[in-house]
Amino acid sequence: MSRVYLSPPDISPKDHNALDAVLSSNWVAPVGPDLAAFEEALGERLKRDYAVALNSGTAALHLALQALEIGPGDTVICPSLTFAASANPICYCGAQPVFVDSESQTWNMDPALLEQALIEQSSIKAVIVVHLYGQCAQMDAIVELCDKYKVALIEDAAEALGATYQSQPAGSFGDLSFLSFNGNKIITTSGGGMLLSNNADWIERARYLATQAREPVLHYEHKEVGFNYRLSNVLAALGKSQLGDLDSRIEKRKAHFEAYKTELSALPGVSFMPIAPTGEPNYWLTCLTSAQVDRTVILEALEAQSIEARPLWKPMHLQPVFSDCFCYGGSVAEELFEQGICLPSGSSLSSKDRGRVIAAVRACFAL
Ligand SMILES: Cc1ncc(COP(=O)(O)O)c(C=O)c1O
Incomplete structure (x- = not known):
């Protein structure tokens, strides 16, 4: 009896051809034209001006928090019902997570409890909203609350690529949003993620930090601690092919x-x-x-x-x-x-x- 998996990768002959083509092109190490094309295609799909492809959704959230300069002493709100990767990067930054329960209409973050948290908690710098199992949270209420209390909104759209809320794509609402292309997701690059925003400075900052915070000079110059978080061009070619389906x-x-x-x-x-x-x-x-x-x-x-x-x-x-x-x-x-x-x-x-x-x-x- 063959095993039935929960959500295995779905790799088509077209994906094989895309991988053959990228290997033949020798754009293997590590950035290249497929990376830029993948970023552009998803920016278009999510109606975002800027995007940076990364090696995981977790890395994307870490960089979103870094771009917002979140650190020790800050509080970040996150739904309780989610995968740990929605909360772990808050701790990487030395900030404190505060959790909010779900509502029963979509199983996502309850806007009434979110407002209570926004009123009662001090030092809130950001809210992370998750679109669980591919369904969008109540974004009109959540966006309004984040505007009212002047906190940044990060959309965890890791599970929700292609979903819509009031005809707008998941990932088009927050100040920053991110996707995952982990092997179990609707499209995959085996491992991968993307951070998107309409704010060029945040995405440039994320791109810089994701490439070891290397200064744009001939020799290797570093003024800050960076990360090795970029997606490879090979995997971007797979992602671009998968996105077509x-x-x-x-x-x-x-x-x-x-x-x-x-x-x-x-x-x-x-x-x-x-x-x-x-x-x-x-x-x-x-x-x-x-x-x-x-x-x-x-x-x-x-x-x-x-x-x-x-x-x-x-x-x-x-x-x-x-x-x-x-x-x-x-x-x-x-x-x-x-x-x-x-x-x-x-x-x-x-x-x-x-x-x-x-x-x-x-x-x-x-x-
Ligand atoms: C809701 C949610 N957030 C974040 C992530 C993290 O993504 P990744 O596995 O690409 O780091 C995932 C999936 O794995 C997820 O399901």
Whole structure:
């Protein structure tokens, strides 16, 4: 029985050709024309004037915080229900994370609790908003709050490339936004990320820091501590090729969501991630909650059938590493974690394998 993966890379013959072409061109070490073309293509898609391609989404967030000059003594707000990479870079900068619970319409950061945090916390320099599992947060309320309280907004669109909110692309709202091209994402460069903004100075600063803070002189001159965070031209060529298929990948992932919903939503206690009418997700992962059958029972049953599925993210306020951080609310994220499951959703998932997943989940409910 072949294994069904959660969200594996989907590499087409076109991607192979793109990699052959970039290797033949010898633009291997490490910057080159594909890098600039990839940045330009995503800038266009996200309606951003400037972009810098990096070796991970985590590096992109680290540089976003650096561009905003966030450091010791500063506080940064972040949703609790997310992957640790949305919060870790706050600590790289010596700043303090404060977490905010989810709302139940999109599972993203609750604007009412965000406002409470903005009123009560001192030294807030930035808010990181995450578009979880490919669905945008309530951006009108969140953008308005960040304007009102004069704090910078960083959009973590790592999971949401191609999603829209009120017809505008995920990643087009914050002062800075970033993407991930990790192997499990809707398009991949094996590992990679991108930082985008309409502010040229921030992106130039990020590009400079990402290349070991090398001064633009003939010899190697450094006035600051830098990082080795650039994406390679080879991987950018893969990313550019993958980007060409983004819309068809969204369609395929959406078809999985709809099929799972049709087949599984009548099961007792099962609900799917609600889709808010304000936007169109990229359907990165289909997620459901199971209120009656223990989600661990379902995950183990799937694993027994060689099907990879996962719990939803464990909230940051429950993570030992962040145990000394304050969290506004927390019960919504906790319940989602206790009951939630991500189902196999890759663009290469066949309807036959999707049928295997459906049958294995249904079997958990058969008495
Ligand atoms: C919400 C979220 N933020 C940030 C990241 C970090 O991206 P990367 O793995 O490219 O560092 C990821 C994915 O891995 C993610 O899912």
